[in-house]
Amino acid sequence: MADKKLFENLPEPQPDALLALIGLCRADPRPTKIDVGVGVYRDAAGATPILRSVKAAEKILIETQDTKTYLGSDGDTRFVELIKQVAFGDALAGDPTLVGVQTPGGCGALRLGAELLKSAGATRIFLGQPTWPNHAPLLGVARLETVDYPYYDTAKRTVRFDEMMKALEGARAGDVVLLHGCCHNPTGADLSLDQWDRLSRFVADRGLIPFIDLAYQGLGNGLDEDAAGTRMMVERVDQALVAQSCDKNFGLYRERTGALFVKAPSEAVAKAVYGNLLSLARTNWSMPPDHGAAIVRIILDTPDLRADWKAELTEMLARIRGLRARLAAADPRLAYIDEQNGMFSMLPLSPEQVLELRKEEGFYMAGSGRFNVAGLSDENVDRFAKAVAAKLPA
Numbered sequence: 001m002a003d004k005k006l007f008e009n010l011p012e013p014q015p016d017a018l019l020a021l022i023g024l025c026r027a028d029p030r031p032t033k034i035d036v037g038v039g040v041y042r043d044a045a046g047a048t049p050i051l052r053s054v055k056a057a058e059k060i061l062i063e064t065q066d067t068k069t070y071l072g073s074d075g076d077t078r079f080v081e082l083i084k085q086v087a088f089g090d091a092l093a094g095d096p097t098l099v100g101v102q103t104p105g106g107c108g109a110l111r112l113g114a115e116l117l118k119s120a121g122a123t124r125i126f127l128g129q130p131t132w133p134n135h136a137p138l139l140g141v142a143r144l145e146t147v148d149y150p151y152y153d154t155a156k157r158t159v160r161f162d163e164m165m166k167a168l169e170g171a172r173a174g175d176v177v178l179l180h181g182c183c184h185n186p187t188g189a190d191l192s193l194d195q196w197d198r199l200s201r202f203v204a205d206r207g208l209i210p211f212i213d214l215a216y217q218g219l220g221n222g223l224d225e226d227a228a229g230t231r232m233m234v235e236r237v238d239q240a241l242v243a244q245s246c247d248k249n250f251g252l253y254r255e256r257t258g259a260l261f262v263k264a265p266s267e268a269v270a271k272a273v274y275g276n277l278l279s280l281a282r283t284n285w286s287m288p289p290d291h292g293a294a295i296v297r298i299i300l301d302t303p304d305l306r307a308d309w310k311a312e313l314t315e316m317l318a319r320i321r322g323l324r325a326r327l328a329a330a331d332p333r334l335a336y337i338d339e340q341n342g343m344f345s346m347l348p349l350s351p352e353q354v355l356e357l358r359k360e361e362g363f364y365m366a367g368s369g370r371f372n373v374a375g376l377s378d379e380n381v382d383r384f385a386k387a388v389a390a391k392l393p394a
């Protein structure tokens, strides 16, 4: 007979600190409060509106879509073809050894990639410290052993590249190395092209498998600039995975739009990889949600909409870069923020100082000191910089 108290065996769920922060911020009545916790882009008015190009594509979709019947486990194959070109550029777009399937966002791509690796016999994955807190649980679910490598020095505000390379000396052929393609979350500190060059040669020589998380393409320095390291790596190695997300750069968040790309050593192996991706997708979500991918397909396939999306993305990027420059100009101790990319940077604050700023100023940021640059506005950026700088050592 089934255990009637089965669900009492469940572990206590881990509360999500960032979600809790949203609630706290919402409950704060101070009009001067600043939400720099949540990881979504905000415009100058503090809103996260639907892009014009997305709205226009949705209208086209409503008028032209004539069935809701199932797609396959690979999702919208035209979407995959188009986003492959955006992520990898013309040189790799037609590469038949680089195969992709649509996934429910970047999270789905990371999870599917982890399951593929496990199924292929991979045992270990190296994760930078710090990294996005969801990486370890998403990948750990495929029961890969996780090994940490040093990535960022919060006090010096730089990438610990030499230490990272030293730690990777301990990786064996077939071990997986998780990397952020651009706009590193949570630090904003990306590898330079020179570092990508050294790293990709090392990874290729040692037979390591890079697994690149490309969740913010276009929000750092531009679509091609942000993908340059990823492209270099994928060109140099014969096995790689790339988890791509459209949820930030198309502002599609809840539509869960992304893709997993895998590079195989030959076309024959690529075909086997593709077949395996379909089976794994089938047992996870059967097929990915359609709406977001259909929107991206329409935008990228319609020259006017494609141009408008690029203009909107450039506007988002310019706003982030402008705010970074303002923070950097406000105090020499914040100058590093302008060298970093994307929505996030870390402030070298203790958890106690983060709490003080919340109480005294109404600034809502993660306990680690990670803050969302796009959560600031032209009106409050200077006040934010001044109050933060007052907490930093001279």
Ligand SMILES: Cc1ncc(COP(=O)(O)O)c(C=O)c1O
Residues within 6 Å of the ligand: 039, 104, 105, 106, 107, 108, 132, 185, 213, 215, 245, 246, 247, 248, 253, 256, 257, 258
């Ligand atoms: C580094 C990183 N990777 C992946 C994702 C997942 O994105 P998606 O919403 O497309 O699943 C995020 C989202 O916050 C992220 O920050």
